[in-house]
Amino acid sequence: MNILMLGWELPPHYVGGMGVVCDQLTKQMVADGADIEFVLPFRADFSAITHMKVTAAIDQDAETLMKSGGTYDSTKFEVIRKDGSSQIRTLYEQVNAFAQNIGHAVDFGRFDVIHVHDWLTLRAGIEAKRQSGLPLFVHIHATEYDRAGGKEGNPLVREIEYIGLHMADHVFAVSERTKQTLIDQYDIPAEKITVARNVMEISPKLINESRETYQYIQAMRDEGYKVVVNAGRMTVQKGLVFLLQTARQVIDRNPKTLFLFVGGGEQIPELQQIASDLGIAKNVIFTGRVEGIGKAWRDAFRVSDLYVMPSVSEPLGMVPYEAISYGTPALVSRQSGISEALVNVLKADYWDTHRMADQIIAVLTHQSLHDTLLKNAQEEITRHTWAPVSSTIKRQYHHVINLRKGQPS
Numbered sequence: 241m242n243i244l245m246l247g248w249e250l251p252p253h254y255v256g257g258m259g260v261v262c263d264q265l266t267k268q269m270v271a272d273g274a275d276i277e278f279v280l281p282f283r284a285d286f287s288a289i290t291h292m293k294v295t296a297a298i299d300q301d302a303e304t305l306m307k308s309g310g311t312y313d314s315t316k317f318e319v320i321r322k323d324g325s326s327q328i329r330t331l332y333e334q335v336n337a338f339a340q341n342i343g344h345a346v347d348f349g350r351f352d353v354i355h356v357h358d359w360l361t362l363r364a365g366i367e368a369k370r371q372s373g374l375p376l377f378v379h380i381h382a383t384e385y386d387r388a389g390g391k392e393g394n395p396l397v398r399e400i401e402y403i404g405l406h407m408a409d410h411v412f413a414v415s416e417r418t419k420q421t422l423i424d425q426y427d428i429p430a431e432k433i434t435v436a437r438n439v440m441e442i443s444p445k446l447i448n449e450s451r452e453t454y455q456y457i458q459a460m461r462d463e464g465y466k467v468v469v470n471a472g473r474m475t476v477q478k479g480l481v482f483l484l485q486t487a488r489q490v491i492d493r494n495p496k497t498l499f500l501f502v503g504g505g506e507q508i509p510e511l512q513q514i515a516s517d518l519g520i521a522k523n524v525i526f527t528g529r530v531e532g533i534g535k536a537w538r539d540a541f542r543v544s545d546l547y548v549m550p551s552v553s554e555p556l557g558m559v560p561y562e563a564i565s566y567g568t569p570a571l572v573s574r575q576s577g578i579s580e581a582l583v584n585v586l587k588a589d590y591w592d593t594h595r596m597a598d599q600i601i602a603v604l605t606h607q608s609l610h611d612t613l614l615k616n617a618q619e620e621i622t623r624h625t626w627a628p629v630s631s632t633i634k635r636q637y638h639h640v641i642n643l644r645k646g647q648p649s
Contacts, residue, residue, distance in 0.1 A: 241274050243277070244353070244368065245277065248281065258357065267626070276293070277293045281341075282302045283300065353374055362403070363404070380405075380418060380555070388476070390575075408432075409640050411434070438558060438629070453536045466604040471502040474501065477553060482552075484520070491520050498524075501527065546570070546571060547569070551572075551573050557577060561621055569610055569617060
């Protein structure tokens, strides 16, 4: 099977989990016999990626593209420049340039299918389908509905998603929750959607590292403090206001508790103000942006007692895999796809701050609960691999191709 795959990022040039997921997924697909050419809207040194060919559709470097925005910057997607600048393409212009250049970047004749990831690649995918006549598979890792915290979001992005999803021959969703969102919010027939749940595989070399990044937090742990961590983008989607409200209840009952927020995002000033208003600012630490594959990111879990992901609307949520791998049990919202996938995590509705506070206190005060949760979760995630995901995708490729030929699948 020869696959033309379109994406917006790959390691080491990425801003979220999408690039890592694409790298790990394609490795498994190639191991299962696929031949993949991965096309990006920028050029870079990808010599470390040896399992597939990586092609640049636009002659620009990664930094230039990242300045325009990425998968999580849908609020920046606009037709008219607000600042009057002309030096850097807007995200809107980048999306259109990708679509305009896709036909010049690759030879469609050697491919069997087109596979695109999320909204930024949809226009390029539609154009590739128009020029080639190949079946288009759209892989949805998150929707604008999710990024907007369960609201309408940017109407331009919603329109791109709606058109792309309806133009697709088949859609892959990363969870049952995402599948239902596509049915309810985008009017996609259920039979057109297949769940292909992402996983995260962690190198054993990284798991066994020392933890020295947060020595000041370790010093406070030595004085009896417990640490609750949240890691990721600081945005409305992530439900962090609810976590701060939960933190107030936890700190009232256990003053020696720190809440560590790892990552950057536009909501940080608001969250800092809320922490101050709640009177818990001295117990709350914001690190700012931390590289998602860097040691500081991994050490944040190693120095913590519990990871909490209170997302308002989360298609899946990959960070719990990392937290558990690096030695921290997890509490996740029921409004996340990962709550379907993992059994050995605590779960609560994002708005139920009283329940979350009770669960956090329970883990912080009962070491046996902490240890049992972690042990069982670590055993559980070893059974989550990319092999069944790759198999599911391959099966749907063949099904759609056979339907087009009028053959039974």
